[in-house]
Amino acid sequence: NECSTGKTLADGMLTIATGNPAYYPWVIDDAPESGQGFEAAVAYAVADKMGYDKAHVSWVRTSFDGAIQPGAKNFDFNLQQFSILPERAEVVDFSVPYYTTTKAVVVTTANGKQDTPASLSGVKSLKFGAGAGLSAATFLESAVKPEQSTLLYDDVANTVAALQANQVDAVIFDLPTALFVTAVQMDNGKILGQFPTDVNDSPDHFGMVFAKGNPLKSCVDTALAEMKSDGTMVAIEDKWLASGAGVPVIDMSK
């Protein structure tokens, strides 16, 4: 607790923000207070390392865009799959990454695109949908350059809805979200493949967001480093995130 004393928003309390709503598998049932879900668990683990028990953690909600704009914040830190980008780092501070993942392409068997070859030329021909805030749009443009214009949506639910309505052929998510969506939300969904880790902006490093210059950042960074070295992080990953081991990698050379 000594590191963070006097640096939190409310004395003796850690105020953590997440999305509204917060999505599975990052937060289960939109209830971060329960500690269920990857990000909720990570948040409580970090809090624990910093000396705050469950009773001294309070949650607030922010929109995705609201969190990464400049200015004072109503939270100590915010986690909702923010990719660490240099442009963003100019106006807010990021913790060290708490999770690293790749982007994956989800298709549905309903529209006959499930057999698209998992190669660059294959995915190029698809009509993509993506979340507008989730750096996916820029990734598509720089790494894939799809032939048809991409449709963008405000959140995961709308993106999935567009895929199910056949308005797009494929959508792009980070791998855990893709795994969840295909396993739970869609009965005919399929992951076509994940992008290799060596193309632009991939892999994605998720970091917690702080107001620019927040001194709390170093405390959190220390806590995260501890969690990585003592195995806490791996345990949480194993508990909440399905394994992406079987997902094919898209061949960027074809």
Added chain:
Amino acid sequence: MSDAKLSLRNIRKSFGPLEVCKNITVDVHKGELVCLIGGSGSGKSTLLRCINLLDPIDDGEILLDGVDISVPGFDPDPVRRKIGMVFQSFNLFPHMTVLENIKLAPMKVKRMASRDITEQAEALLDRFGLLDKAHVYPDRLSGGQQQRAAIVRALAMEPEIMLLDEVTSALDPELVGEVLDVIRQLKAQGMTLLLATHEMGFAREVSDRVCFLSDGELLEIAPPEKMFGAPEHARTQQFLERVLRTQNLS
């Protein structure tokens, strides 16, 4: 009686609780000019609108050439072709030139060819000194010219009777004369005319008979000499006195 061109029998008309025509009976013969006079709100305009079937009467009969045109459900459009009407506020269609105003009804109602009606319209305009205004929009005309054009527009449908509702009262005093001239001309040509007017001098000069309306009642029908010389009713006297006091002071 049945030789009347237009015959009103016991006309009644109310707007809600307000009785505007109370049992009005009058005949207009072919070629006759009958004037309606009376105070504001006495029901002159309403009576004319009823004759043209623009407002339905509540009770009574309107006979045109002996045919009751006021039977409920009677198709008004053929009747209106035979009855021309001109209003106080000139009511030309502002988005059409004078010629287009005149041609509209013959083309759309009588389905006449544009060329035929153009010829006829130009002849009419010529007769009333408006030929040079044929291609002008109404807002470029003086009030008198507009009113004359409105009369020509009604005439182009070749009506058998014309109803004129205070056609001069929205005009500047200097422009009144030119419109009255047109009416004199129509009368000279044998048109049957029924007109509501405030121009007592004109009514006296030109009408065959004058009807005095007061609060929806037809109080007196008389030739103009009698009406203006020796009116029977006290109310007629009073009305004429009041109006003539300012109009004829000099």
Added chain:
Amino acid sequence: MSDAKLSLRNIRKSFGPLEVCKNITVDVHKGELVCLIGGSGSGKSTLLRCINLLDPIDDGEILLDGVDISVPGFDPDPVRRKIGMVFQSFNLFPHMTVLENIKLAPMKVKRMASRDITEQAEALLDRFGLLDKAHVYPDRLSGGQQQRAAIVRALAMEPEIMLLDEVTSALDPELVGEVLDVIRQLKAQGMTLLLATHEMGFAREVSDRVCFLSDGELLEIAPPEKMFGAPEHARTQQFLERVLRTQNLS
């Protein structure tokens, strides 16, 4: 000349290229009633508006009690207190009762107490037979009543001279009389009056002098007997003939 209440010297006024007052010179003496007559657009209203400083004149002088009120930059508000004006379209304020209409200017301009002005206003209303309409909104009044209320409103500022612009021409013929009566009454009480009118009979009866305007020119000033009996100018004759033909036919 300098004993004139109001004195117009070589007034010129143009709207863009249109000259509406061309070098007009006329004096109005205390207690005198001067009528302006002339065709539509001859500049009567403009002249009255200029006197009340509602429109600035281009050239010339307007002297009120010998003081040039037309000096550019002269504060118009004190002048307007001394000059009452009533318009053709009655222009009562529709959102105020008659009494409120009358009280507004004395309260806001003269800063009189509400009670004092109420007494005075009621006395005026009583004099002109409108006392029972004090708490009525203008739209419930007849045109004649509205116009009389507008005159009372102007009188409540205790002006030294009244300008009346065709105050009867928007009225039904029957209602003209009551307004003319009010003007007669004002004259009898010694008010200085300048009025534009189309009522030739009235002008003839009541005015001390008559001015004939034509196309912005003041063609003729004469006592009414002369003006209506033996006008000098051909144009005056022509105008009077045209107007009187319809107005005085009977």
Added chain:
Amino acid sequence: MDNTQNTARGKPRAPTRRQAYEQKARRKSLLIAAVSSAAAIALLVVLVPMAPGWEAVQRSFFNWNVLVKTFPKLLSAFTLDLILFFAAAPAIFILALVIALMRNVTRPALYPLKLFAIVYIDVLRSIPVILTIYLIGFGIPGLGLLPPWNSPYIWGSVALVLAYSAYIAEVFRTGIESIHESQRSAARSLGLSEASMMRYVVLPQAIRRVVPTLVNFLVALLKDVALLSFIGPVEVLRQAGVYKSLFANFTPYVGAAIIFLVATIPAIRFADYLMAKQNAQRTR
């Protein structure tokens, strides 16, 4: 009806030919209207459910269970719309009046005010409200304001106030300009100053005249409050969106639509009524 009236005036009369005809015609047209409307509705009720996909539509849009589950929460979320609306409306009214008067300034010394008003109106009328909301509601709090001064409620409302005050300033201006020159002449000729004329003669009439337009703009404002959901506040639209995601079903949006219908139709009807009344007065 007609008969009662006659009786009331103490003159019971047999129905005239016209009355008889009109009564018959009224009955006939009522019958025709009823029959044709009933037929049309019957067709709808019978045919629509037979259309392919109707079941899917019903499941997605008119799902009773979902509606019952979500409606109470939607309704309570709508109170936030109402609070924001009632907070913004008076501010809009006052600001709009000030801007309209600035726009009307004629004194050269005050010309910067006029210039400001012109630019203000032009800029805020031309930008989509949602963009103004993003810019102000997201942007200003981002400048380092401290809580509670960075609240999206405050800045979102400010965005609405700015946008709508520009619209309504124009409404006021139109109203002021619609007051006939002769009213101004009459006021000036009585010796009233420019300011008194504005305050006692022009403005009261102008505002009265634009009331129907104002009501319509207030309805638009209430609807646009929903756009604030994009910067955070969980009002009815966002709440419906959350439920839509949760149930993968559009019924919550239909629920929100119903709430707006019920809230705005009376206001719209009222505006229509006022407008019709004014029109009737003007043409009389």
Added chain:
Amino acid sequence: MDNTQNTARGKPRAPTRRQAYEQKARRKSLLIAAVSSAAAIALLVVLVPMAPGWEAVQRSFFNWNVLVKTFPKLLSAFTLDLILFFAAAPAIFILALVIALMRNVTRPALYPLKLFAIVYIDVLRSIPVILTIYLIGFGIPGLGLLPPWNSPYIWGSVALVLAYSAYIAEVFRTGIESIHESQRSAARSLGLSEASMMRYVVLPQAIRRVVPTLVNFLVALLKDVALLSFIGPVEVLRQAGVYKSLFANFTPYVGAAIIFLVATIPAIRFADYLMAKQNAQRTR
């Protein structure tokens, strides 16, 4: 000016007292206006950058680098707004006219049409456009339509067409009702049928009269096209949003606002001009 005019009429006259005064007054007021405006602007230019936080504002909202990087893409995204706009506008116009005429029906047999029009207008006027867009643009394609019939472009445009046709039907209705009874009387007294009267006399005048309002609604439509971004299409607002997320900077929104300003101000000015012209005609 005045002197030239005098000369042109061949009567060169010395400037009158009034002319001299007015020239002086004009010069003086120009001077005052210029000085006060310049002072106001100078104050702005000097004071604003001194305000605390101005640098933050500048960095977040007026970031030249970001603007340069994003503006060309924003502009090309705006073409999508224009395409959707020009696709929707004619459909709106026609549909609105049809609905307005249906609303005006008096024949009892056609009463269901009137009823339909009333419900149509009421419902679509009361629901926020964004809600209509969600319901139609997201909901209908979700019913299992096959490409290309499930395109959000199509259904988004349909949503706009529905919403705006309701507004504009009301505009047309107001226009039709504003045509004075006496014009109808005149047409009927000439023997024109109800339909001919509508077509040749009432509608041409009504439409002409509502042109300014129509232009204003078209401006509103162009602004509301931006709302289609919520169901997928990457038009200028969405493009700006993507850049905003990317750069964590609001300058792209300012860029979008500039584009809307430039696109709509001429239209707004045109509508104002038309409105002023009509008002002038009416009071003459």
